[in-house]
Amino acid sequence: MKYLEEFRDPELAQSILNRIQKTVTRPWTIMEVCGGQTHSIVRNGIDQLLPEQVELIHGPGCPVCVTGLETIDRAIHIAGQSNVMFTSFGDMLRVPGSESDLFRTRSSGADVRIVYSPLDAVQLARENPDRQVVFFAVGFETTAPNAAMAVWKAKQEGLHNFSLLVSHVLVPPAIEALVSDEDNRIQAFLLAGHVCAVAGFQEYEALAERYEVPMVVTGFEPVDILEGILEAGILIESGAAAVTNRYARVVRREGNPRARQLLAEVFEVCDRQWRGIGVIPQSGYRLRPEFRSYDAEQLFAVDTLTARESSLCISGQILQGKKKPPECPAFGRECTPQKPLGATMVSSEGACTAYYAGHRYRSIARS
């Protein structure tokens, strides 16, 4: 597939590794923010190929992992209402709530459907006027404009049986929360390429300058990730706190202006609870007042739910890069992909799933 497979070429990847080897003179501690990048790194074994001095920390860029526990519980509660058709991306179906998950809710008879695009959910609302169609709007700035278009269209068409359960989150506040932490070890960030394709990367420049941490807009294929790592390393070595773009075939500095415009029309920024981390101020999106009649949290009574996280789960520390999955006492024992305790073991790009799929967990299980 064009513009995909060429960036998986092992020879090109080897060249960049060679260059990294020649460039590194001191430890590099780099965080890749995006779960999709984590997935690619572990799948391709990139971390195994890097020189010892290069340490990759997997960041909280997995909207599945960071969706608040109470939001999952709300989703399950809404899905269980008769007459509701609950639509969601496939990613969310196995994320554990306090008691259950959407997959099991479906098994109990709830109408839970996987869609690929939020517009598919709008179509379902058109086709089923007597049902309440709810779309679970999760994801970063990449996905929020899609949900924005869906609800904008529903309003334009006067559909009154469509609503969003919103849990969108923003990347820059999360990065700020990480770099401003007094225990922060991260020397450079690989920025999420597709988030930047939509939102641009201007707003990271102030962060980079204030905290003196370089940031590199990075793609997802092995060549892209290695380029990002090399660039981050060069900036670390030179002490330059710059924001550079190593995914220029997809990302422009201003991002996608049309997407950003509709985003601003439909959503406003709010505080958001990040699962395992806590509330990060101004790090989420919610529907603007003009669209509140499309807000599932308003339409369905969900305030009385209390969320209960597993006491064993340390997802939050994993997401912040403070611990690695094998350091969790439950990893590979009480917590496995078959019976996950937290979201980082459910999501295919959660750090715990990624580690489980690698060689590392085997030695832990034997010890």
Place this chain on the structure above:
Amino acid sequence: MCLAIPGRLLEIMKENGLLMGRLDYSGTTHTACLEYVPEAQVGQYVVVHAGFGISVIDEDEAAKTLAIWQEYSESLERGELDTPQTDAEPEQ
């Protein structure tokens, strides 16, 4: 996050009042919303995420990246020590 894949734009049409496009992924096709990339033309590659085009691939930039590393790879094979530098200048 944000699984997004480049597909080749085969045709452009309107559906329910929205600009849509049919894209090809090695024989499998998919219809995505092009409202955020109205400049996309048939034959171009569009990066699609969750049913929406978010960016048109800059083919020159793609070629540039591949060329740099291809050249480096060949230099390595020839045993040359002088290698092309990557562009470490911050973008303005």
Place this chain on the structure above:
Amino acid sequence: MPVTDTEVLPGVEPDVTEGVNTAMKPEDISCPLPIGEHDTVQLSHGSGGRMTQDLVSRLFLWAFDNHHLNRRDDAALLDVARGKLAFSTDTFVVDPIFFPGGSIGDLAVNGTVNDLCCHGGIPRYLSAGFVLEEGLLLTELKSVVVAMKRAAEAARVSIVCGDTKVVNRGKGDKIFVNTSGLATIEHPYRIGADQLRPGDRILINGTIGDHGVAILSCRQGLSFQTPIESDTAPLCDLVQAVLSQVGEGLHAMRDATRGGVAATLNELAASSDVGIQLQSDALPVAPAVRGACELLGLDPLYVANEGKMLFVVTPEVAAIALNALRAHPQGVNAAIIGEVVAESSGMVSVRMPLGTSRIVDMPVGEQLPRIC
């Protein structure tokens, strides 16, 4: 038109099936299904009375026509040569029941036939049990049964006994089919999941993930179109072709179905307590399947198949086995995809293009499309 000893009721018009995804030949349209009074399955079709008899005679006996079935005994009396028999069963619940490349009927026959082949058996007889949901269109039932008839003919098996029950509307998903089957073992070799040995090569007869992608393309809400069809097929001839060439060099076979090649290889590795190392570049994947998997975030190793057999052979005969596969119409895209290793017993891993390996675990439930 097959001859049966059941009479066609007067006044029954020829039935024409419309709008279902099976290839119908002209001779099929004269099947004497009762129409006019009912065009859907009724509870009384399963009650053992007149309507059951009508359904059995006019549909099942007409379609599966053989002297065992036509005797209408409680059990089929079968003559088999002395020696071992292979016996297998499988139940089919696929939704949708019609999909590109086939139907639940094809799966019901081919699935059990292929299970029987895994020990090098020659499938001979099948039973067919049906649980029908009240309200199922008789035309749809007929299409499924005709598909089974065709599939049985292609596999050269006879469906010699069967049963039909009907459940209330809402208690069954249109149609569930169970088939059990008998095969004769006519070779002297030990072929089984516990026979893998370090050094053995692993082959597959063609591209992976076709069936799963074909099924997904029918699902509402995923909005993609693909030319990919299910690969459902009986593999008994293919198996015999390989067996005749490599003999005792064939250690194990298993058809890859739900959970993809990943699930099947994990089962084999566990049964023999060995490791399996795959080569990612060697896995045959049709371009359109690759495209669909990239789009939906799926790994082809975990996507379902219905016409793929994994062969585990000694290294000495690997090339012969590969040639035998490629010479067969069902094996043109055959490939050697990996080997059995002594270390990491019970685990399957895949060597990626960059030279690193990752573990291919047993799948956790159905693979779901993702956007992250």
